[in-house]
Amino acid sequence: MPRSSHTSGRPTLSKVAEAAGVSISTASLVFSGSGPVSERTRRRVLDAASHLGYAGPDPVARSLRQGRSGIIGVLIGERLLHAFRDPVAVALLDGLTEELAPAGFGLLLLSGSAGRVGPMPAQVDSAPLDAVVFASCGAEDESALASLRRRDVPVVGVEGPREADVPLVDIDNHGASVALVEHLLSLGHRKIEVVTLPLRLGGHRGWLHRSRRSVEGFANCVDRLRGVEDALGRGVTAWEAASGLVEEGWRGGHELLAVADSERPTAVVAQSDLLAVGVVQAARELGLRVPEDLSVVGFDGIDTPWLSPLRLTTVEQPMTEKGRVAGRMLRESLTGVRPDDVQLPTSFRVGTSSGPAPA
Amino acid sequence: MPRSSHTSGRPTLSKVAEAAGVSISTASLVFSGSGPVSERTRRRVLDAASHLGYAGPDPVARSLRQGRSGIIGVLIGERLLHAFRDPVAVALLDGLTEELAPAGFGLLLLSGSAGRVGPMPAQVDSAPLDAVVFASCGAEDESALASLRRRDVPVVGVEGPREADVPLVDIDNHGASVALVEHLLSLGHRKIEVVTLPLRLGGHRGWLHRSRRSVEGFANCVDRLRGVEDALGRGVTAWEAASGLVEEGWRGGHELLAVADSERPTAVVAQSDLLAVGVVQAARELGLRVPEDLSVVGFDGIDTPWLSPLRLTTVEQPMTEKGRVAGRMLRESLTGVRPDDVQLPTSFRVGTSSGPAPA
DNA sequence: TTGAAAGCGCTAACAC
DNA sequence: GTGTTAGCGCTTTCAA
Numbered sequence: 183m184p185r186s187s188h189t190s191g192r193p194t195l196s197k198v199a200e201a202a203g204v205s206i207s208t209a210s211l212v213f214s215g216s217g218p219v220s221e222r223t224r225r226r227v228l229d230a231a232s233h234l235g236y237a238g239p240d241p242v243a244r245s246l247r248q249g250r251s252g253i254i255g256v257l258i259g260e261r262l263l264h265a266f267r268d269p270v271a272v273a274l275l276d277g278l279t280e281e282l283a284p285a286g287f288g289l290l291l292l293s294g295s296a297g298r299v300g301p302m303p304a305q306v307d308s309a310p311l312d313a314v315v316f317a318s319c320g321a322e323d324e325s326a327l328a329s330l331r332r333r334d335v336p337v338v339g340v341e342g343p344r345e346a347d348v349p350l351v352d353i354d355n356h357g358a359s360v361a362l363v364e365h366l367l368s369l370g371h372r373k374i375e376v377v378t379l380p381l382r383l384g385g386h387r388g389w390l391h392r393s394r395r396s397v398e399g400f401a402n403c404v405d406r407l408r409g410v411e412d413a414l415g416r417g418v419t420a421w422e423a424a425s426g427l428v429e430e431g432w433r434g435g436h437e438l439l440a441v442a443d444s445e446r447p448t449a450v451v452a453q454s455d456l457l458a459v460g461v462v463q464a465a466r467e468l469g470l471r472v473p474e475d476l477s478v479v480g481f482d483g484i485d486t487p488w489l490s491p492l493r494l495t496t497v498e499q500p501m502t503e504k505g506r507v508a509g510r511m512l513r514e515s516l517t518g519v520r521p522d523d524v525q526l527p528t529s530f531r532v533g534t535s536s537g538p539a540p541a
Numbered sequence: 542m543p544r545s546s547h548t549s550g551r552p553t554l555s556k557v558a559e560a561a562g563v564s565i566s567t568a569s570l571v572f573s574g575s576g577p578v579s580e581r582t583r584r585r586v587l588d589a590a591s592h593l594g595y596a597g598p599d600p601v602a603r604s605l606r607q608g609r610s611g612i613i614g615v616l617i618g619e620r621l622l623h624a625f626r627d628p629v630a631v632a633l634l635d636g637l638t639e640e641l642a643p644a645g646f647g648l649l650l651l652s653g654s655a656g657r658v659g660p661m662p663a664q665v666d667s668a669p670l671d672a673v674v675f676a677s678c679g680a681e682d683e684s685a686l687a688s689l690r691r692r693d694v695p696v697v698g699v700e701g702p703r704e705a706d707v708p709l710v711d712i713d714n715h716g717a718s719v720a721l722v723e724h725l726l727s728l729g730h731r732k733i734e735v736v737t738l739p740l741r742l743g744g745h746r747g748w749l750h751r752s753r754r755s756v757e758g759f760a761n762c763v764d765r766l767r768g769v770e771d772a773l774g775r776g777v778t779a780w781e782a783a784s785g786l787v788e789e790g791w792r793g794g795h796e797l798l799a800v801a802d803s804e805r806p807t808a809v810v811a812q813s814d815l816l817a818v819g820v821v822q823a824a825r826e827l828g829l830r831v832p833e834d835l836s837v838v839g840f841d842g843i844d845t846p847w848l849s850p851l852r853l854t855t856v857e858q859p860m861t862e863k864g865r866v867a868g869r870m871l872r873e874s875l876t877g878v879r880p881d882d883v884q885l886p887t888s889f890r891v892g893t894s895s896g897p898a899p900a
Numbered sequence: 901t902t903g904a905a906a907g908c909g910c911t912a913a914c915a916c
Numbered sequence: 917g918t919g920t921t922a923g924c925g926c927t928t929t930c931a932a
Contacts, residue, residue: 237691241669243909263635276622310600332596429846602925
């Protein structure tokens with residue numbers, strides 16, 4: 183029997199106990215299942231409960247008593263609209279769910295919103311969080327991190343932030359990028375340019391000439407860029423995208439490729455597969471064949487069936503597994519143990535989007 | 542009683558009050574800001590707080606006292622991996638955030654996970670939810686709905702479920718589909734076929750011959766299909782995709798188009814723009830020009846820059862606005878008022894993916 | 901302007 | 917097996 187107003191007389195455990203003629207604690211035992219109760223008492227309590235329309239213990243009261251809420255915050259940093267168009271971010275969430283939902287935890291989104299960078303401080307401050315995972319690798323979220331520290335909420339990071347007290351699940355972004363570039367070098371490419379992921383929040387896009395000296399930002403993007411430069415032994419021309427999405431890659435592709443033949447790179451390193459797809463499309467629009475006229479490599483190893491039969495040369499990273507591992511680390515950190523950092527393996531994959539440098 | 546270790550020595554309001562030499566209730570007033578406190582007392586309390594490292598009132602205790610948690614559940618029904626690759630779902634979340642985050646609410650994901658359809662019941666039962674929005678239009682989530690009813694948690698639906706006690710934000714899926722088909726009819730098309738969204742959870746795909754008589758499933762898909770049939774005045778051949786994504790459209794496109802010329806439709810109605818993109822790509826692979834040999838229409842009105850310069854003929858729906866409206870309805874339902882249903886407008890948009898039927 | 905007291909609804913240690 | 921009791925940390929009357 184649904185009641186009309188959720189504020190009025192919803193039955194409580196004590197009412198159920200009373201109706202069943204047992205003590206509150208006995209009734210509690212029936213619902214928590216943690217303790218011996220005679221079958222007969224059990225029935226009486228359950229009957230009373232269903233009679234009164236009691237739907238089980240109030241989660242908030244239980245949380246207060248037990249000192250945990252069952253809620254894990256996911257710190258996103260930007261609008262969901264942007265964050266979730268990235269398959270890597272989504273896979274991360276999926277992996278987290280896989281590990282945490284069966285353990286009774288729910289994911290609370292701590293995201294930015296139209297017109298602001300980073301989550302609402304009020305939310306970070308006042309949500310009943312057992313722990314938080316930093317899903318963007320946000321150096322920008324200093325204030326959120328500070329708040330969580332003060333509240334003693336354990337934090338786990340994915341590819342960032344690089345802070346002494348934040349256990350990290352990571353991949354070897356630098357090494358993987360070196361592998362990509364060495365592949366291109368071995369194919370004879372010398373004019374190699376880059377389309378980067380956003381280096382920080384805020385939707386900025388533009389050139390990063392000779393980035394070597396000055397670039398700072400999200401750890402993963404910077405590491406990937408450094409990997410390229412270290413393999414090349416020099417600074418590299420790069421265009422920073424405003425997001426990791428296809429349309430930005432398309433834009434970046436046009437920026438890099440719509441120039442005189444002699445200026446044009448023969449290979450483009452895109453920091454995500456989605457960006458790479460955009461670059462390929464831009465190249466085709468400009469009449470360049472991939473890989474004959476231009477090699478394009480990506481990062482992530484997502485499915486890109488719509489490029490078919492072209493298959494990206496890329497670095498496969500275990501996207502969902504990152505989430506699972508982060509989930510495990512979160513659970514561990516709830517026991518009071520500081521989890522060890524984890525570095526997951528990536529694997530270089532040769533596709534058909536890269537080929538010998540044109541003569 | 543031992544509390545979980547990381548919370549063990551955290552200062553409480555009463556410790557702060559003691560250190561400041563005031564009563565607990567006065568200290569509370571300082572933090573809630575709701576009541577007159579002398580500037581001097583205020584300072585003393587704040588100093589004591591920062592001295593002790595007190596980070597503000599415990600959210601759980603506050604929730605218990607106030608009877609609300611500040612948490613809105615978002616019922617997803619399937620794996621995030623699938624749900625969030627749909628821009629429509631993501632935009633919905635974005636709109637919800639926009640409306641709810643500033644009001645201090647957080648979004649808790651109630652999603653499926655690997656190997657299960659629908660959210661974990663334990664989560665729906667025991668999360669501290671103030672209200673829930675059904676973001677899939679899930680007829681499948683009967684059990685979740687029943688549980689929420691018993692707990693007296695207000696529910697708002699987006700395009701479903703169609704239940705008497707669930708206020709809905711909706712669009713005219715039927716009418717919009719009629720408009721699409723009338724457009725095609727006016728261009729001379731007679732052989733029109735459909736690629737549908739999934740009619741229910743579970744990743745099934747396959748033919749829906751002469752669907753008119755028998756199809757049931759998610760309200761929005763069924764409505765769109767019925768719209769096509771009503772405009773046509775007959776049942777229609779349709780292929781049900783396993784998701785609303787590009788690759789499924791591509792698959793469906795191959796199914797519909799890789800047949801003898803005489804069998805092939807001259808127009809395909811895809812139930813989402815992403816599906817439509819896949820159909821276009823399949824058509825091109827089969828050597829069909831769009832729109833000369835084949836017209837393709839979509840639904841949603843998302844950006845599809847990578848189809849450029851082709852522009853989809855589609856129905857634009859206010860994706861983010863749906864979320865905002867749902868957010869408002871949720872807030873209203875928290876006041877105990879049952880919000881009125883809302884139907885948002887859509888607009889038919891002629892692009893370049895549709896043209897006269899081939900002779 | 902401040903303080904005392906009464907719970908919010910529940911769990912768990914302990915006694916019977 | 918079951919009941920008693922003591923809070924979890926806070927907000928909110930109500931009095932002073």
